[in-house]
Amino acid sequence: MGNQKNRLQRSFSNLNIWIPYMILAIILIIMGIYQPGVINFNWLNRQADAWVTLALAGIGQTLVFMIGGTDLSVGGVISFTNCLAAVYMPQSVPGILAFSLGILLIGVLAGAFNGFIIVKFRLQPFIATLTTWAIWSGAALCILSVDGGKVPSLFTKALLHKFGSVKVSLLLLAALIVIGIFFKASRLGIALVSVGSNEKGAYFGGISVTRTKILVYMISGLLAAASGLFRTAQVASGSPTAGDSFILLSCASAVIGGCSVATGYYSFAGAIVGAVIMRLLTGLMVATGVSSYMTSLLQGVILILAVCLSSFTALFHNRKKMEVDV
Template structure:
């Protein structure tokens, strides 16, 4: 599907199949990719994390109001924001496990709390970021932009992570919670780690976003909640847990981003973007449901 979209895009515009275009598209997709990485881990566990919306908003407003001009201070706050993301996620995991609550509802609540906190810190879009911070997006090495290198780093992380004890246990718990428990996988540990990682990636997404926008926004996070799930599902991840991987999610995120580019190139109303995204999501869900059914049929 990505190939088809790329083909269509390529015929409509010059210079699509160049490194410049890769750099540009990756920069456009990277915030979503980072947010969707966390979401992918949660979906593999069989959960969902809506609170990433609040975390992204909170991350951008904290960056835009606290970084100041001193590089040391900015780095300290950046680390702090990532830590906050991981902590809030860990709290989600604790609530879900100990109180046996639905992930959907717990993270809906923490999303709301985080969004409100972001509003208190910075009621409207604004603030500023150090000039050096915003140069991140323009940095490049060997012709590849910092965003592409970030993507490569992310893929390396994934190929490491999925072979760790934690990665295997998360997927096992998503496949069958009871069997995983009886096999000695600790549900509390898994949930805390899963949602902490999701919060951490949401914080990274927020930091990346500020290098692109140069401002904080207390409402921008909600634009990433459902697209992060959509990117994962388009990439073949099952909402029932256990099935799929990050590569699929990244392709899904590129597809969603390319739709935006296409709508722009075709010079149609920008309202077409969510419509086309929705149609593609439907096709993906249908394909995934067929795959699920045939997989189930093969299990005697």
């Protein structure tokens, strides 16, 4: 009896893990029906650019979700790094390299600041990162008040380069999936689940909760800065509001990607698939002839449904515990 129940429960949580992949398959099938022949390797190559920016932010958001936080500042960091790169990036090769590294460092520092104020002053993550979002996007506006700027062509070429027929973005996505597998097995990857699932237990078990939290925000900042760099190369200009749409979308990617504090499950691949789904929805709507006006409506509905789904999983999980449902 107990065994059967266990198996049932396990298959239920497994189902949850496969949901993003199933949604992706359904979207691809629908697109294939409406526009036969459109999905091929070239299409993948073209789309990968749009996917990678969101996937990077989505992975960062996933990690932050897993420690029970939220990082809204990704929007500000993306805008800021985008504007910074579009305005000040030098032409020479060493200059570009150093500048890119500097931008990634800014992302890390932005994340460290988020983590610091959240841990030190015990601020609620979303309100704390809301303020840093405002600060970074304000800084972006200071650099560039309207869309513009000029990006060195070398930089654009480097990030849009094709190795054979495979684009850098596609390679990076593949690399992220592999890195994800390593990360999940690493000490930080495990510490993060333990902090999210039982903070007191993790502390008693010898995990440094403060350090873990700050590190996770740092990673999120780093990934947001990387996303900002890619966006700069793709659009070849800067926009002070470039990152704003990423806030909702990155949360959506993380949630649809199946990460859940209640079950302790997360994966980079899931977050990437979540990002791909969010990006494809627009394409899907075009393909099926839904008005573009409906895009944001459907995005909102899908986000809320996905969150409801994960909160149902949590409810299912908690039913066996004697919790007071306030």
